[in-house]
Amino acid sequence: MADDRKIRLYFNEVELDLTNDKYTEDYTHVDSWNVSEAGTNLRAVVRTHIPSLSISYKCDATEKAKLDAFDKASRLTCKRWDESTASIIDWPCCMVNYSPDLIIEDDNTRWYKVSFKLNDLEE
Amino acid sequence: MYPTTLNYSTAIQSNARACTIRGVVGGHSFDAGDVLLDSYSYTNQLCPATEVTLGGVYIGKLALTFTSPYADSLNIRNSWRGLTISIEEGIELADGTFEYIPINIFTVLEAIWSDKGLAIVAYDNMTKFDKAVPFDTTTGSIYDILSLACLDCGVVLGMSSADCAVLPNGSETFGLYPDGTVSTYRDLISQLATASGCFATINRSGALIFRQLPKEEEVSGTVKATQRYSTSFSDYSTFYSGIEVTDVFDEAPHYYNNETANGLTMSLGSNPFLQYGLDEVKNRMRQAIADELEGFVATPFDISILPNPAIDLGDLLTFPGGFGLGCSGCVMNLTHSIKKTRLVGYGKNPTASDVLSNTDKALNGLRNKTSENEVVIHTFVNAQEIALGDDELQSVAKIKFTTINPRKVIIHHEIDLDCEATSEDGIITAQAFYYVNEVLEAYSPITTWNNDGMHLLPLMYVLETLLSGSAYTWEVKLKISGGTATIDRGSVRAYLEGQGLVAVNEFDGNIEITDEFEPFIAGFDIVALSDSVSLTTQRPQTITLSDSYSAFVAGFDIVGLADNVRLRTAYVQFNIVSEDDDFNIVSEDGQYNIVSEGGYN
Numbered sequence: 001m002a003d004d005r006k007i008r009l010y011f012n013e014v015e016l017d018l019t020n021d022k023y024t025e026d027y028t029h030v031d032s033w034n035v036s037e038a039g040t041n042l043r044a045v046v047r048t049h050i051p052s053l054s055i056s057y058k059c060d061a062t063e064k065a066k067l068d069a070f071d072k073a074s075r076l077t078c079k080r081w082d083e084s085t086a087s088i089i090d091w092p093c094c095m096v097n098y099s100p101d102l103i104i105e106d107d108n109t110r111w112y113k114v115s116f117k118l119n120d121l122e123e
Numbered sequence: 124m125y126p127t128t129l130n131y132s133t134a135i136q137s138n139a140r141a142c143t144i145r146g147v148v149g150g151h152s153f154d155a156g157d158v159l160l161d162s163y164s165y166t167n168q169l170c171p172a173t174e175v176t177l178g179g180v181y182i183g184k185l186a187l188t189f190t191s192p193y194a195d196s197l198n199i200r201n202s203w204r205g206l207t208i209s210i211e212e213g214i215e216l217a218d219g220t221f222e223y224i225p226i227n228i229f230t231v232l233e234a235i236w237s238d239k240g241l242a243i244v245a246y247d248n249m250t251k252f253d254k255a256v257p258f259d260t261t262t263g264s265i266y267d268i269l270s271l272a273c274l275d276c277g278v279v280l281g282m283s284s285a286d287c288a289v290l291p292n293g294s295e296t297f298g299l300y301p302d303g304t305v306s307t308y309r310d311l312i313s314q315l316a317t318a319s320g321c322f323a324t325i326n327r328s329g330a331l332i333f334r335q336l337p338k339e340e341e342v343s344g345t346v347k348a349t350q351r352y353s354t355s356f357s358d359y360s361t362f363y364s365g366i367e368v369t370d371v372f373d374e375a376p377h378y379y380n381n382e383t384a385n386g387l388t389m390s391l392g393s394n395p396f397l398q399y400g401l402d403e404v405k406n407r408m409r410q411a412i413a414d415e416l417e418g419f420v421a422t423p424f425d426i427s428i429l430p431n432p433a434i435d436l437g438d439l440l441t442f443p444g445g446f447g448l449g450c451s452g453c454v455m456n457l458t459h460s461i462k463k464t465r466l467v468g469y470g471k472n473p474t475a476s477d478v479l480s481n482t483d484k485a486l487n488g489l490r491n492k493t494s495e496n497e498v499v500i501h502t503f504v505n506a507q508e509i510a511l512g513d514d515e516l517q518s519v520a521k522i523k524f525t526t527i528n529p530r531k532v533i534i535h536h537e538i539d540l541d542c543e544a545t546s547e548d549g550i551i552t553a554q555a556f557y558y559v560n561e562v563l564e565a566y567s568p569i570t571t572w573n574n575d576g577m578h579l580l581p582l583m584y585v586l587e588t589l590l591s592g593s594a595y596t597w598e599v600k601l602k603i604s605g606g607t608a609t610i611d612r613g614s615v616r617a618y619l620e621g622q623g624l625v626a627v628n629e630f631d632g633n634i635e636i637t638d639e640f641e642p643f644i645a646g647f648d649i650v651a652l653s654d655s656v657s658l659t660t661q662r663p664q665t666i667t668l669s670d671s672y673s674a675f676v677a678g679f680d681i682v683g684l685a686d687n688v689r690l691r692t693a694y695v696q697f698n699i700v701s702e703d704d705d706f707n708i709v710s711e712d713g714q715y716n717i718v719s720e721g722g723y724n
Contacts, residue, residue: 030160031462032462032463034352034353034427034463035352036138036348036349036350036351036352037348037349037351037352037354037444037445037446037447038347038348038349038444038445040138040349041138041139042138042139042350042352042428042429043138043139043140043429044139044140044141044142044429044430044461044462044463045139045140045141045142045215046141046142046143046155046160046461046462047141048141123156
């Protein structure tokens with residue numbers, strides 16, 4: 001792989017062998033919305049711009065075994081590309097909705113399409 | 124309203140802002156990341172939800188749930204109860220920083236561990252006043268009594284004597300009437316706050332303060348229609364035309380009005396701080412409370428707004444636009460949480476409220492005449508030092524009381540004696556003798572001590588065969604054998620309690636006169652000594668008032684002339700302080716006159 005590739009993920013310093021079938025960043029907020037007596041919106045904010053990542057890619061059984069271990073961990077330290085700072089940052093997160101789908105099996109290994117979501121665990 | 128910066132005032136006008144919390148529990152700091160979302164709330168109020176009252180002593184309550192990792196990290200399991208916790212709410216300013224407003228200081232009362240974390244319930248320092256009052260009567264100014272309560276309960280008083288002096292009745296000397304309604308310091312503070320036209324609360328530093336209800340023009344802030352939601356406003360305003368106070372002496376309700384017409388009447392009950400003194404004094408103090416309520420006009424409401432922790436109980440807010448139509452409401456119940464502040468004001472409709480008829484008022488008076496079932500307590504403390512010689516019978520306590528329909532009367536005494544043995548065996552014997560109307564009772568308890576020094580003598584007696592409508596004198600005499608004893612001033616403490624007694628400590632018409640002479644050696648046998656006492660009465664002097672006018676020519680027939688003559692009597696109240704500690708007043712001119720150097724001769 002070329003060194004200037006931006007879409008990289010490291011879980012606890014272990015790099016995933018991404019094929020970039022899907023790499024989606026989502027952002028949510030913890031807030032409260034109410035409509036005022038005058039009909040205007042009122043927003044009470046607790047925390048904004050909470051990231052989550054949705055990933056899917058194809059991998060072999062060896063890669064899947066690594067993901068199995070990461071899925072069992074209560075907390076991961078993920079290194080990922082951050083668009084706002086244009087740099088690799090450390091991001092505390094955990095893996096949810098992990099799903100490995102078997103695509104094909106040959107004489108040497110089995111091939112999967114894995115998908116999972118990374119939820120923010122920023123303190 | 125808590126004082127804030129201009130940036131804060133700007134920030135709370137915004138329709139979107141962030142709020143956070145931080146605090147310290149048991150010396151460990153925490154922030155919003157250590158508290159579960161929506162678990163934090165602070166609630167407090169100044170009166171019940173049914174109507175506006177004075178004398179509120181409500182407890183501020185804090186609830187929040189710490190995350191398990193944070194609670195575990197402190198490693199203080201089983202030690203949470205009693206921890207001090209302080210909390211601040213931060214409001215995001217325009218530059219992205221937070222301005223923190225202190226909420227209060229609390230003591231953790233409940234701590235419950237669950238899978239979600241550690242749920243904390245903590246209360247402010249008002250709970251510390253739930254402590255029994257060790258006396259049944261006291262006197263002093265607002266500041267004096269509050270200082271005593273705060274000192275005894277370990278709470279800081281958040282008011283200076285000057286702060287107290289400007290309150291209604293702030294310059295008066297209060298006397299607590301022992302009617303049994305004050306059992307804890309919280310009761311005491313509530314009654315005192317009522318008597319000074321205030322409510323009591325704990326301020327943001329954890330100190331006790333009195334606060335007055337706001338006048339109509341004392342607006343603390345404005346909440347526009349674009350800033351409030353979940354709103355409701357009553358279509359009437361609450362205001363008061365006066366107060367009703369039940370006088371324990373004539374057992375009837377008395378009414379005091381201010382200049383406001385057609386308002387509600389606030390009932391203060393038989394407030395024990397409004398019972399002592401001349402009628403003029405009592406009326407003046409009660410009228411001051413009625414006057415204090417003049418100008419209080421508030422519309423009951425219930426609104427929610429974005430978090431604004433600067434709002435205090437008793438703040439008067441105006442609500443322009445929308446359903447508010449510019450009305451004003453007094454914050455009587457508030458809830459701060461991380462996503463909103465809920466504010467509620469209470470009150471009754473003056474036009475729809477029940478108005479007491481004269482019959483109702485008379486019935487109220489009759490209902491109050493149930494003193495036969497009240498427990499009445501009379502107390503005694505010796506004002507002079509008492510010296511007990513060897514084998515001398517000496518009176519140490521005397522209590523007078525009058526019965527209506529008496530049942531059992533119980534009398535407790537606690538006497539602190541400083542004894543010194545004079546006998547060879549060093550044994551000191553103390554025997555108490557009880558007298559009812561100077562007739563010795565059959566029971567005379569006795570005790571012995573075998574060493575010098577301080578000894579505490581508890582005595583208890585029950586009177587069971589008392590007659591209705593009679594006056595009694597209870598007296599205890601003490602005899603020390605094998606030594607001598609002294610009892611310091613204030614070291615004889617006694618109280619007499621029972622039902623069916625007259626509660627009023629008025630002059631009973633008895634005047635005791637004693638005469639003493641020093642022993643002398645005559646040099647011959649004295650057969651008898653005699654003395655005489657003469658009593659004269661003084662007739663009231665008639666005062667004649669006259670007025671005169673000069674004859675004049677009116678130029679027409681005068682049918683009649685009328686004039687009014689009014690005599691004003693001056694009541695002068697003053698205190699006499701004895702400088703020789705013996706409570707003696709010595710007349711220097713031999714004429715038994717007390718000469719004032721001021722204008723009241």
